[in-house]
Amino acid sequence: MSAQGGTATREGILAEVVKVLTELTEDWDVDFGAGLGADTRLVSDLSFESIDVVHFVTALEEHYGRRDLPFQDILMEDGKYVEDIRVGDVVDFLAKQFGAA
Amino acid sequence: MKTILFGLDGATYTVLDHMVAHGVMPNFKKFRDESTSCRLRSTPLPITPQAWTTLATGRSAGNHGMHDFLRYEPTQDGVYFRVNDYRTIAVETIWQYVSDRGKRVTVLNFFGTAPPPKISGHVMPGFVPPKHLRRSSHPSDLFAKLQHVDGFDVNVLGLDTNIEKMGLQKLDPDQWVEWIDLHIRREKAWYGILDHLMRTEPSDLTAIVFDGVDKIQHLAYRYMDPSTIPEKPLDWEKRVIERCKTYFKQVDDFLGAVVKSAGKWARIFIASDHGFTVTTEIVYVNKFLADNGYLTWRGEVAEDAKEAVFVDKLPNLVSAIDLKKTKAFAMTPSCNGIYINRQHLTPEEADKVRDELIEKLYKLKGPDGGLVVAEIKKREDWWPGPFTERAPDLTLTLRDHGLISILNGKSVVVPREEPAGTHHPHGVLLGRGPGIVEGQELEARDIIEVPQLLLHSLGLEIPGDYEGTFPTAFYEAEYLASDPPRKAEAPVAAAAASAAGATDEANLDEDEEAAIMERLRGLGYVE
Numbered sequence: 066m067s068a069q070g071g072t073a074t075r076e077g078i079l080a081e082v083v084k085v086l087t088e089l090t091e092d093w094d095v096d097f098g099a100g101l102g103a104d105t106r107l108v109s110d111l112s113f114e115s116i117d118v119v120h121f122v123t124a125l126e127e128h129y130g131r132r133d134l135p136f137q138d139i140l141m142e143d144g145k146y147v148e149d150i151r152v153g154d155v156v157d158f159l160a161k162q163f164g165a166a
Numbered sequence: 167m168k169t170i171l172f173g174l175d176g177a178t179y180t181v182l183d184h185m186v187a188h189g190v191m192p193n194f195k196k197f198r199d200e201s202t203s204c205r206l207r208s209t210p211l212p213i214t215p216q217a218w219t220t221l222a223t224g225r226s227a228g229n230h231g232m233h234d235f236l237r238y239e240p241t242q243d244g245v246y247f248r249v250n251d252y253r254t255i256a257v258e259t260i261w262q263y264v265s266d267r268g269k270r271v272t273v274l275n276f277f278g279t280a281p282p283p284k285i286s287g288h289v290m291p292g293f294v295p296p297k298h299l300r301r302s303s304h305p306s307d308l309f310a311k312l313q314h315v316d317g318f319d320v321n322v323l324g325l326d327t328n329i330e331k332m333g334l335q336k337l338d339p340d341q342w343v344e345w346i347d348l349h350i351r352r353e354k355a356w357y358g359i360l361d362h363l364m365r366t367e368p369s370d371l372t373a374i375v376f377d378g379v380d381k382i383q384h385l386a387y388r389y390m391d392p393s394t395i396p397e398k399p400l401d402w403e404k405r406v407i408e409r410c411k412t413y414f415k416q417v418d419d420f421l422g423a424v425v426k427s428a429g430k431w432a433r434i435f436i437a438s439d440h441g442f443t444v445t446t447e448i449v450y451v452n453k454f455l456a457d458n459g460y461l462t463w464r465g466e467v468a469e470d471a472k473e474a475v476f477v478d479k480l481p482n483l484v485s486a487i488d489l490k491k492t493k494a495f496a497m498t499p500s501c502n503g504i505y506i507n508r509q510h511l512t513p514e515e516a517d518k519v520r521d522e523l524i525e526k527l528y529k530l531k532g533p534d535g536g537l538v539v540a541e542i543k544k545r546e547d548w549w550p551g552p553f554t555e556r557a558p559d560l561t562l563t564l565r566d567h568g569l570i571s572i573l574n575g576k577s578v579v580v581p582r583e584e585p586a587g588t589h590h591p592h593g594v595l596l597g598r599g600p601g602i603v604e605g606q607e608l609e610a611r612d613i614i615e616v617p618q619l620l621l622h623s624l625g626l627e628i629p630g631d632y633e634g635t636f637p638t639a640f641y642e643a644e645y646l647a648s649d650p651p652r653k654a655e656a657p658v659a660a661a662a663a664s665a666a667g668a669t670d671e672a673n674l675d676e677d678e679e680a681a682i683m684e685r686l687r688g689l690g691y692v693e
């Protein structure tokens with residue numbers, strides 16, 4: 066279930082991230098329209114607030130059983146927090162961390 | 167024996183006694199008459215995450231690691247915040263410990279219990295927004311089971327940080343009553359869960375925190391402390407005073423019901439994580455640092471106009487400080503501390519900055535000419551252990567116990583237009599039940615000792631690395647002879663450090679000191 070050790074594929078990671086995100090937002094009062102995918106943006110599409118990002122990161126850490134993933138690399142840019150994040154950016158980040166193909 | 171921890175976040179006898187005197191809390195009065203009570207010394211930084219976690223682990227924050235709500239990590243070009251949660255706690259909690267020994271545990275509304283430990287029993291954490299409360303509860307079907315309980319409303323149970331922040335700054339008069347009422351509804355919803363679980367799936371250890379006490383006191387303390395209640399309150403103030411009484415009346419009703427449903431063969435402990443007092447001024451620490459050449463703002467930074475200790479979004483503050491040109495800064499108001507920007511300084515420079523700051527801060531005067539900083543705590547002295555570095559380099563105790571502001575201000579020390587509430591290091595502890603002395607008032611005890619009372623009451627051994635000593639005076643000597651607290655041997659390497667670092671040595675009374683010497687002697691550390 067967890068993508069580690071360089072065996073993961075980007076598609077596999079995307080599916081896992083979408084699964085985590087679906088579980089996270091299951092009973093939220095937001096309309097996803099076309100459904101979750103790589104192009105979904107957390108803030109503008111899912112109405113994420115900063116505390117929701119924290120819980121999303123926690124959910125991913127729990128899913129992968131890792132607490133050492135440097136999420137600050139995608140959450141911050143030039144010392145400032147980014148305004149929005151695409152699901153695809155999260156997938157790319159994880160793919161890089163897990164050395165995915 | 168069945169044991170209940172009735173947590174009142176930020177409760178102080180100043181307010182509780184006032185409410186008792188006005189007939190608002192008859193159940194609490196009766197409880198106090200039938201219990202042993204004392205003031206409860208909080209952790210060296212008297213705030214919710216650190217103090218409740220010490221109560222839940224028997225360890226000081228240098229050992230458990232939960233120093234503050236957030237912790238920050240310097241990055242290449244800024245600061246990254248992590249929100250502390252259950253995974254931050256580096257030692258075993260009593261929730262897990264008790265559960266591992268075959269007993270059932272219910273833990274409701276405690277900070278830092280998400281993601282929830284997989285214990286036998288129930289966990290519904292506090293400080294979690296409505297959107298995340300279901301996933302953060304344990305077992306996973308708990309939420310579904312509780313949805314039929316009268317008054318269950320996730321939007322009321324969960325913590326909306328945008329609303330909570332309102333209580334920490336100036337609020338329009340018409341918003342006060344609404345804000346207090348929200349907390350009355352929240353406590354009712356939490357009590358509904360407590361009551362339901364106590365009746366349907368009772369646990370050996372049941373623990374709940376009512377955190378509205380803290381929230382309401384931050385905002386409306388001046389209407390609950392006899393020394394600050396206006397003699398001739400305006401109409402809206404009268405309404406606020408009434409709503410505060412309604413809040414405490416409701417807490418009192420809950421206490422009465424819990425005592426009744428627990429029955430005779432149970433022990434109930436009431437504890438707070440810290441107390442409360444009145445704060446009359448705001449100290450803008452980053453303004454002080456900027457004025458003294460230790461901090462550089464990025465361009466013009468607006469001055470605080472709302473008497474807000476919080477910034478709306480912490481990242482905004484971070485980007486407001488030019489960290490490359492900054493030697494020291496304050497990051498969160500809750501830790502009341504100053505970090506030295508060690509990333510950009512050599513260790514020698516950092517030490518020098520720290521010494522200079524201590525000297526200058528002790529000389530800082532308010533508009534009245536009085537000294538503002540009462541005490542400065544160095545982290546290595548007060549938080550020894552593997553997590554010393556989670557504390558800021560310097561922690562300030564201000565003369566009025568106020569929390570620092572991390573914003574820019576028009577001057578460093580600004581009197582508040584009206585007094586507000588702030589944390590005081592002395593909270594409350596009361597215990598009632600078989601073997602406990604009735605109607606006894608003791609000298610202050612330490613919060614770190616509370617879990618020893620809980621574990622002993624449950625009939626469990628106290629782990630050897632728990633700091634502090636068992637408060638034997640709570641119990642009849644005869645009873646205790648038949649049911650003495652059993653403490654495991656301390657892990658040898660840790661024993662000396664924890665005994666030395668556990669308590670403020672100046673505060674050690676002779677009994678405690680003797681007990682520690684005894685323990686060290688037993689371990690061969692002292693001849």
Ligand SMILES: [Zn+2]
Pocket residue numbers: 175176213214215380439440
């Ligand atoms: Zn608190």
